[in-house]
Amino acid sequence: MREEEVLRGIATRVAARDYSDHVFVRPGYLDPTGVWTLEPAPEGIRQVVDRGSQEHLAALAADAVDPLPPLEPASVQAVDDAEQALGYPLPPLLRRVYLEVANGGFGPVLGVAGGCTDDLGRTLIDLLDSRQRPGFLPIAYWGCAIYSYVDCAGRGAMMWGFDPNSGMAEHSFYSEGISLLEWLDRWLNGRLEQPCLAPDY
Template identity: 85%
Template sequence: MREEEVFRGIAARVAARDYSDYVYVRPGYLDANGAWVREPAPEDMRWMEERGSQEHLAALAADAVDPLPPLEPASVQAVDEAEQALGHPLPPLLRRIYLEVANGGFGPVMGVAGGSTDDLGLTAVDRLDSREPSGLLPIAYWGCAVYSYVDCAGRGAMMWGFDPNSGLAEHSFHAEGISLVDWLDRWLNGRLEQPCLAPDPA
């Protein structure tokens, strides 16, 4: 039941073209009443604001937010090829999202072939590396080489973080302690944060 709620929530956000954590708004400022006042600017100029911020909501109320482009689902072939490359089936919820809603592109989520990529133009499948733990699929890119992975080999589709900037070498992979369902639910509710490793002070 919870998986169905998360699926429907993501599908609704994608259908409403409200799926990015950052939005493009037409230049302006908040007045004393919190309303967005447009400023003279070239027609093609946009500012980036965090989704849900006061600026975003005020610009939205003033019809100063550009709609995001529609997202397309993945092909069955692309998802099947991802599972073959990984050597494990995708978690049912992720497979369904890819096939019925979007091939990545919502929040930090990466796609399979033909879908959303990281800043190097790599899909989740392109990022697979035989030197990394088996069964982990990188499904989210956060910038600065930080990724979130879902464990497709273990029970519960648990999430893992990868932060090569941690200085912890082989320990850069770490369990996040939440399932894919919880992780996606956090994104839907604006509570998802990138994985972060902090050395144990002891």
């Protein structure tokens, strides 16, 4: 896996407007034969299904999957301003993705943070917290207070997980043992898993 391959893979998904793990489909259900059967619903109502699930594949075969909104790259000025606000440079790969492909919004679950807002209307800058480690940038929110961070200050742009649900605060922040490049590659290939210290039921 090389940086150019990952960048191309993300660009392909963004251009196809198929860049999220959450897929919006016209309401329906899987019938006993595995066919997506549409159900009457008000205009504009959609179901959310997981990418690669039986429901997703059946809805895709039935032409019942809606394309996601288009994403736009960030301007150089916007990325420079963000780096200044953050107080450190972005990893080169992340900077290239923002400038050449999309200003966030693509990726696992709710998408990589950037100029696009998350489910609570927050941008990448809004997610920064003075209590977190210097140089650590929260780039993905998984829900239930779980985040993935990239270490912008260290070598190799390594990924870290934050999961406060274990009840052991001193262990909530931990290395995922992979780089940003590998993290993005795993997402593209459907192999990225949410950081998790304890099951969140």
